[in-house]
Amino acid sequence: MIFIAVLIVIALVFSPWATFATLSSGDWPFLFVENIKEFSWIPEIRYLWLAPYYQIVTKIVVQYLRVPWEITEKLFWFLPFVLLSLWSSYRLTKSALGSLIYTTNTYALMIVGGGQLGVAFAYALAPLVLKFLMETKKIMLTGLIVALQVSFDPRITALTVIAALIYYGFIGVTLRKLFFVGICVGIAGIFNLYWIVPLLNSHAPIAQQLGETTIASIKFLSFATFEQTISLVHPNWPENIFGKIYFMQPEFLVGAILAFSSLIFKPKTTKVLYFAVIALIGAFLAKGANPPFGEVYIWLFTYVPGFSLFRDPSKFYLYPVLAFSVLIPFAIQSTKKIRFFSLLFILFWSFTIREALLGQLSGTFKPTTVPHEYVRLKDFLVSQQEPFQTLWIPERQRFGFASKLHPAVDARLLTGESSISGILAWINSKDAQRELSSRNIKYIVVGYDSRGELFLTDRKYDETVYDETLDQVTKISWLHKEGEFGKIGVFEVVH
Amino acid sequence: MKPQDIAFIIVVMVLIALRRPNYFIYAGLSCLALAIPLFTLWVFFTAQHLVWYAGFFFLLFILFSLRRQHKVQ
Numbered sequence: 001m002i003f004i005a006v007l008i009v010i011a012l013v014f015s016p017w018a019t020f021a022t023l024s025s026g027d028w029p030f031l032f033v034e035n036i037k038e039f040s041w042i043p044e045i046r047y048l049w050l051a052p053y054y055q056i057v058t059k060i061v062v063q064y065l066r067v068p069w070e071i072t073e074k075l076f077w078f079l080p081f082v083l084l085s086l087w088s089s090y091r092l093t094k095s096a097l098g099s100l101i102y103t104t105n106t107y108a109l110m111i112v113g114g115g116q117l118g119v120a121f122a123y124a125l126a127p128l129v130l131k132f133l134m135e136t137k138k139i140m141l142t143g144l145i146v147a148l149q150v151s152f153d154p155r156i157t158a159l160t161v162i163a164a165l166i167y168y169g170f171i172g173v174t175l176r177k178l179f180f181v182g183i184c185v186g187i188a189g190i191f192n193l194y195w196i197v198p199l200l201n202s203h204a205p206i207a208q209q210l211g212e213t214t215i216a217s218i219k220f221l222s223f224a225t226f227e228q229t230i231s232l233v234h235p236n237w238p239e240n241i242f243g244k245i246y247f248m249q250p251e252f253l254v255g256a257i258l259a260f261s262s263l264i265f266k267p268k269t270t271k272v273l274y275f276a277v278i279a280l281i282g283a284f285l286a287k288g289a290n291p292p293f294g295e296v297y298i299w300l301f302t303y304v305p306g307f308s309l310f311r312d313p314s315k316f317y318l319y320p321v322l323a324f325s326v327l328i329p330f331a332i333q334s335t336k337k338i339r340f341f342s343l344l345f346i347l348f349w350s351f352t353i354r355e356a357l358l359g360q361l362s363g364t365f366k367p368t369t370v371p372h373e374y375v376r377l378k379d380f381l382v383s384q385q386e387p388f389q390t391l392w393i394p395e396r397q398r399f400g401f402a403s404k405l406h407p408a409v410d411a412r413l414l415t416g417e418s419s420i421s422g423i424l425a426w427i428n429s430k431d432a433q434r435e436l437s438s439r440n441i442k443y444i445v446v447g448y449d450s451r452g453e454l455f456l457t458d459r460k461y462d463e464t465v466y467d468e469t470l471d472q473v474t475k476i477s478w479l480h481k482e483g484e485f486g487k488i489g490v491f492e493v494v495h
Numbered sequence: 496m497k498p499q500d501i502a503f504i505i506v507v508m509v510l511i512a513l514r515r516p517n518y519f520i521y522a523g524l525s526c527l528a529l530a531i532p533l534f535t536l537w538v539f540f541t542a543q544h545l546v547w548y549a550g551f552f553f554l555l556f557i558l559f560s561l562r563r564q565h566k567v568q
Contacts, residue, residue, distance in 0.1 A: 170561075227530070227546040248542070250534035257527045260553055263520045270564070277557055280550060292547050 002342045006096040009346060010082065013104050013356045017078045021367035022070045025451060026240075028115025028364055030399055031069050032378055036062045038404055045198040049151050050118045052194070077117045078364070085124035092127035092322070095329035097342060100349060102127060102325040106234040106252075107317040109356055113240050113363035119315075122153035126160045126318060127325070133164035136180045143187030150188045155309050159318050161185065163278055170274045213311045215289075218301055221312050222288025230283035231256040232320055238355035240363050241459050251352055258345070259327040265334035272330060275323040282319020289313075371450050373486035374399035380483065380490075381406050388442035393427075393469060394420050394454055397447030409441065420455070420465060424472050433478050437495045444479060446470050446489035499541055503548045507555070516559040523552030 017023060024030035039059045043051030053076075061072045082103065089102035102108070111120045129149050132142040149157045161181060168177045189196065223235040223245050231252035235245045259279060262272055288297050300307045310316070332341045355361055378401035381390070387405050390396075395410040402408035412418060415426040426432060427444070436444075446469055447454060452461030455469065470489045473479065479491035510518050526549035533542035 225543070226550065227534075227543055230546060230550060247537075248534050248539070250531045250542075253527050253531050253534070253546070256549075257524055260520065260527070260549075261524060263553070263556060264517065264524075273557055273560055273564075276553060280554055280557070283550065 002339065002346070003096045005343060005346045006100045009100060009350055009357070010086070010103060013109070013353065014078075014082050016359055016361075016365045016367060017074060019367045020070055021369045023073060023078060023364040023367050024115070024398055025363040025366065025368075026113070026115035028073070028117060030370060031058065031062070032401060033062060033069070034378065034382055034401070034403060036069070039063075043194045045195065045202055048199070049154060049192060049195045052151065054118075077121075078112070081112060081117065081120050081124055084121065088124055088126070088128035089325055092131045093325050093329055095325075095333075097329040097332065097345060098325040100346065101328060102321060104349070104353055104356065105232050105321055105324075106237040106353065107232065107314070107321055109353070109361065109365075110234040110236055110240050113361050113365050115364050119153045119156060122149050122156035123318060125149040125152065126156055127322060129157070129160045130163055130167075130322065133161065133181060133184065134167050136177050139180060139183055140187070142180075143184040144191075146184045147188040147191035150192045154192070155315055156318060157188065158306070158309065159315065163319065163322065166278065166281070167274055170270050170277075213301075213308050215298055215301065218298060218311055218313075219289045222290045222294070222297070224287050224314060224317075225290055226283060226287045226292065227253070229286040229317065229320060230279070232317070232324055233352075234314070234317070238361060240361070244459055249352075254348060255324060255328065255352070258331055259324045262327040262331035262334070265331060272327065275326045279320045279323030279327065282316045282321075282323065285310075286313050286316035286320070368450065370399050371448060371486070373448060373488050374401070374450075377401060377445075377485050377488055377490065380485075388440050390443045390445055391436065391441045392445050392447055393473065394423055395447075396445075397449060397454060398451060400445065400447055408445075409439070414439075420469055424469065427473070427476065433493065433495075436493050441493060443482065444473065444491045444493060446473055446491075448487035497540075497544070499544050503544075503551075507551070510552075510555075516556050516563070519552045519556035519559065523549040523556070526552065 022030050036058055039055045041056065041059070044055060045051075047055050057076055058069075058072060061067045061076065062069055067075070085103040085108070086099045089099045090096070093099065093102070108120070108123065111123060125145065125148060129142075129145055132138065132145055146157060146161070149160065164181060168174075168181075223243070225235070225248070227248050228235050232255055233249055233252040236242070237246065237249075239246075260276065263276055284293075285297060285300075288294065297313060301311075328345065332338060332345060335341050350357055356365070359365070374397070381401050381403070384406070389407050389409050390400075390402070391409045391411055391414065392400060393411045395412055396402060396408040400408060411423045411427075415423050417423045417426055446466075449455050449461060449466055455462055455465040457465060473489060473491060474481065476491075478494045480494055482490040482492045506522060510522060526545040530542040530545040530549070533539075533545065
């Protein structure tokens with residue numbers, strides 16, 4: 001009964017993914033077959049740790065088995081995330097409620113909704129990795145699972161390993177346990193040399209990003225407050241608009257009350273205390289530089305080597321999520337009416353994530369078809385054999401085609417202007433035409449913003465911004481409007 | 496220091512003097528429960544502080560429990 005109720009909630013939450021349309025949104029890309037054909041058989045550093053799974057599996061499935069990308073993304077990413085998360089959390093919590101909490105909490109939904117599937121896979125594996133590390137048996141198998149998790153996101157692995165070390169602190173640290181972890185991390189390192197070695201030898205974007213992270217950026221990225229982190233509500237829930245923070249939704253505090261009420265019940269096992277500590281540590285760190293004692297996070301960032309990997313403090317949500325998945329079922333199972341309280345909890349949980357159940361989430365939960373004008377533009381560009389670049393105003397739209405022969409340049413990057421008006425002023429300047437010619441830019445493209453991500457006013461899509469941009473570019477004398485691409489404005493630069 | 500903080504410090508001191516760790520959990524849970532209506536009524540400052548206090552109460556409970564476990568061992 002409880003198991004079925006949990007499955008129904010999960011099916012409803014993830015039902016928007018049961019579609020043939022693409023889920024491309026946020027960080028999740030859309031790939032034309034022509035893009036996939038350019039993938040190398042050797043892991044490319046630009047895809048970092050994700051290379052083998054993202055690049056090589058995609059190449060085999062889409063290019064050789066001819067499975068469309070729209071199907072591949074679901075079969076190899078979105079569906080496996082749900083199954084893996086359910087199974088892995090069930091292995092740790094031994095509870096259907098635990099799996100429900102772990103798979104459908106606001107943090108998990110915001111990760112997958114934002115298209116961060118690498119983080120999501122590592123997150124899905126975390127309970128399994130933690131369970132194996134806590135047991136300290138089957139060293140090879142544990143090492144391989146840790147290696148797999150690293151290949152999806154090493155930051156989540158670092159958090160999982162630290163969580164295991166804290167557990168050893170609870171039950172007593174021994175050399176054997178430390179040796180066990182050391183060997184597992186070593187195995188993971190060996191299997192992940194494909195990205196570690198090139199990363200150490202190159203100036204990859206991630207290395208630059210880490211070098212550029214400042215205390216100011218840590219403060220900026222500290223979106224969550226303590227009341228949000230301790231009650232497991234993501235600060236961007238439910239719209240998932242970057243930087244848009246919501247008032248505290250107090251109903252989520254009931255979850256925290258349930259979780260910490262587990263401390264009342266007997267027996268107070270070491271595991272319950274451990275997960276309560278993990279919940280507090282995670283809630284404290286996930287709020288980043290926000291009060292109380294936000295200086296601690298800044299101190300850790302400044303003085304602890306490697307802590308700069310966590311410039312986005314929300315990664316620490318992993319800890320309260322893991323803890324609540326164990327503590328809430330424990331509290332319910334400690335009552336006399338387990339079935340009644342379980343069903344009551346499922347109702348409560350469904351209420352807190354009602355936006356997901358009602359299909360009101362955005363991002364990958366809003367599937368879309370690729371606008372036909374983008375397919376036409378892709379064919380138009382592919383048909384030209386000479387090398388050139390395209391300049392996208394303000395940035396390349398997610399369905400805009402780019403290849404090694406015809407790379408896309410974002411106007412924001414080229415001009416150094418963040419606003420669209422600044423970009424247009426740059427293009428209207430007298431040196432712009434010469435600059436574009438010198439960079440071999442053949443076309444300027446004003447994208448059709450079908451996902452509402454580019455032409456924004458107060459973080460919302462604004463059609464007038466798009467219209468004005470298109471209008472101003474059309475007036476430039478040295479640009480010649482090219483072909484018919486519907487709402488996409490394609491202009492050839494007259495050299 | 497606000498009146499809420501002073502009240503919190505007094506409660507903590509009383510609970511420490513009583514040496515009953517379970518009281519820390521009850522205090523923490525009460526703080527969380529009290530914060531819910533305050534958040535609903537947009538009394539953010541006090542509600543926010545109550546959640547901080549709750550976290551601190553839970554931490555104190557865990558520290559007391561661990562100390563007791565350690566002594567038993």
